[in-house]
Amino acid sequence: MKIAPSENSYLKFSQVVAGYRVFQLVRHAVRLGVFEAVGSDGNAAGIIKRTGMKEPEGKRFLDLLTAAGLLERYADHYYLSQFSRKFLLKDAPLSQLDVVNFEEVVMAKWAALDTVLVEGQGARQAELPEAEYRERLRLFQGAMHQAAVVRADELWTALDFLPEHGTIIDVGSGDGTYLKAFLERHPNWDAVACDLADVLTLSALEGYPAVTTRPCNILDAEESAQLCAAWRGQASVLLFSNVLHCYNAAETADILGRLKDLVASDGLVVVHDFFSDANDFSALYDGHMLANTYSGRTYGIDETKRLLDGAGFCHASEYHLPSASSVVVASARPLVGAVSDPLPLLQREALALGLIDAKPLPADSIRVEPWVKAKCRYGCGLYGRKWSCPPHSMDAGEFAELLTSYRRALLVVGQPPLRDFQERLLELEKRAFLQGMKKALVFSGGPCVWCESCPEPRCAFPEKRRPSLESCGCDVFELAASCGINLRPVKEKDDFVQYVGMLLVD
Numbered sequence: 001m002k003i004a005p006s007e008n009s010y011l012k013f014s015q016v017v018a019g020y021r022v023f024q025l026v027r028h029a030v031r032l033g034v035f036e037a038v039g040s041d042g043n044a045a046g047i048i049k050r051t052g053m054k055e056p057e058g059k060r061f062l063d064l065l066t067a068a069g070l071l072e073r074y075a076d077h078y079y080l081s082q083f084s085r086k087f088l089l090k091d092a093p094l095s096q097l098d099v100v101n102f103e104e105v106v107m108a109k110w111a112a113l114d115t116v117l118v119e120g121q122g123a124r125q126a127e128l129p130e131a132e133y134r135e136r137l138r139l140f141q142g143a144m145h146q147a148a149v150v151r152a153d154e155l156w157t158a159l160d161f162l163p164e165h166g167t168i169i170d171v172g173s174g175d176g177t178y179l180k181a182f183l184e185r186h187p188n189w190d191a192v193a194c195d196l197a198d199v200l201t202l203s204a205l206e207g208y209p210a211v212t213t214r215p216c217n218i219l220d221a222e223e224s225a226q227l228c229a230a231w232r233g234q235a236s237v238l239l240f241s242n243v244l245h246c247y248n249a250a251e252t253a254d255i256l257g258r259l260k261d262l263v264a265s266d267g268l269v270v271v272h273d274f275f276s277d278a279n280d281f282s283a284l285y286d287g288h289m290l291a292n293t294y295s296g297r298t299y300g301i302d303e304t305k306r307l308l309d310g311a312g313f314c315h316a317s318e319y320h321l322p323s324a325s326s327v328v329v330a331s332a333r334p335l336v337g338a339v340s341d342p343l344p345l346l347q348r349e350a351l352a353l354g355l356i357d358a359k360p361l362p363a364d365s366i367r368v369e370p371w372v373k374a375k376c377r378y379g380c381g382l383y384g385r386k387w388s389c390p391p392h393s394m395d396a397g398e399f400a401e402l403l404t405s406y407r408r409a410l411l412v413v414g415q416p417p418l419r420d421f422q423e424r425l426l427e428l429e430k431r432a433f434l435q436g437m438k439k440a441l442v443f444s445g446g447p448c449v450w451c452e453s454c455p456e457p458r459c460a461f462p463e464k465r466r467p468s469l470e471s472c473g474c475d476v477f478e479l480a481a482s483c484g485i486n487l488r489p490v491k492e493k494d495d496f497v498q499y500v501g502m503l504l505v506d
């Protein structure tokens with residue numbers, strides 16, 4: 001969750017400060033067995049009795065869960081919401097109860113983030129007594145497994161171009177959930193599950209004859225060398241799922257350098273992780289790494305590509321998965337069949353250029369409204385005085401027709417000065433074009449800035465002239481809102497001015 005630069009509402013402040021409350025509802029409801037009780041019989045009195053809650057507190061708690069959308073209520077009867085039914089029942093196929101339980105451990109670590117910040121990363125990572133360590137590992141494995149059931153499916157769906165036969169080596173395999181999901185789709189492959197010995201004992205891969213388990217500490221040069229000796233050049237896929245973030249950049253470069261010999265000449269290195277610049281949710285992972293690891297951190301996508309390049313895998317593509325994790329796939333030879341989406345790349349380029357937000361949207365969601373042009377005509381001092389403004393700009397019908405030849409666009413937001421904003425838009429369009437997006441075309445926000453006033457008889461900079469979205473009849477407020485960007489009229493002197501433009505992509 002990111003607070004937009006223009007956000008100054010007290011409502012948002014309250015939401016940020018109280019963000020923990022919904023989780024506390026989930027956590028206590030899970031502990032008390034409320035979802036299971038509602039699932040078996042939704043009668044209020046029955047639920048309260050079975051979960052050991054008191055009256056009237058229990059009833060109020062059920063209503064709180066209803067207010068949060070975790071339950072539905074009809075008269076005195078409660079029902080599971082779709083969300084609770086899917087994730088919060090013990091026996092649901094996608095149950096995430098272990099994730100909820102483990103989050104309590106994670107929260108305690110986050111609570112000590114101040115110590116880490118003052119004393120340094122790793123300050124809170126004390127060795128645990130054996131029994132506690134085992135219990136923590138079991139909890140951790142359970143949580144990893146349940147998240148992996150969802151994420152592995154997304155990962156292997158995205159990488160749908162793999163050959164029929166091959167060998168996959170999963171480094172940091174945890175309980176093997178990624179491999180199991182992989183083998184269901186690729187039954188002719190061999191697999192190697194590689195992790196610390198303690199972890200592999202909990203991996204439950206006995207029923208999978210195609211999988212060899214191989215204990216190995218990848219920080220240890222000798223153990224890594226032995227692993228490479230056993231499978232040198234055999235990995236069609238070398239998978240690192242949520243592993244590289246456990247280590248700092250120097251350690252990660254060493255790990256990649258040590259394990260690169262596992263990869264077949266036409267093999268792929270697949271890094272599945274939460275990258276700092278992939279989305280707002282992933283960006284917060286670095287706090288997680290600070291609080292939870294000795295030296296781990298999140299990496300940017302390009303940074304990851306550079307690390308892979310350093311190990312000899314210079315051809316890379318990226319994929320962004322529905323539940324916010326992402327994948328970088330790299331190889332020594334050009335990738336065949338891997339078609340990564342250019343839009344996330346453009347999004348990052350937009351931010352790197354200094355634009356403050358960039359959101360993809362389907363071109364058919366862009367609305368053209370007659371009132372927008374009327375507002376140009378009646379009320380704007382620049383009407384008829386700029387070559388990029390009405391009536392010289394694109395006609396609304398022409399703009400609507402143009403939109404039909406595009407599938408996707410990128411809405412971009414910038415701040416003053418306007419000239420910088422428009423320069424950045426043109427640069428973004430140029431980069432998109434040079435990356436092969438032949439149809440790339442930007443629409444600006446605000447009046448054209450290239451001349452003080454427009455010369456007669458024609459524009460002095462036709463190569464830079466781009467009409468604003470609003471001048472083509474586009475309802476920019478509505479469009480921004482559809483992308484989660486809240487545009488408000490500037491009323492107070494410290495209200496934040498935002499410019500909105502758009503790149504039509506492909």
Ligand SMILES: C[S@@+](CC[C@H](N)C(=O)[O-])C[C@H]1O[C@@H](n2cnc3c(N)ncnc32)[C@H](O)[C@@H]1O
Pocket residue numbers: 144145148171172173174175178194195196199216217218219240241242243246
């Ligand atoms: C966050 S878990 C990820 C598990 C699984 N790949 C997934 O994506 O759910 C990190 C895994 O890497 C393993 N790991 C961390 N450091 C390791 C090392 N030095 N050698 C081998 N495995 C390691 C951990 O034991 C753990 O199973």
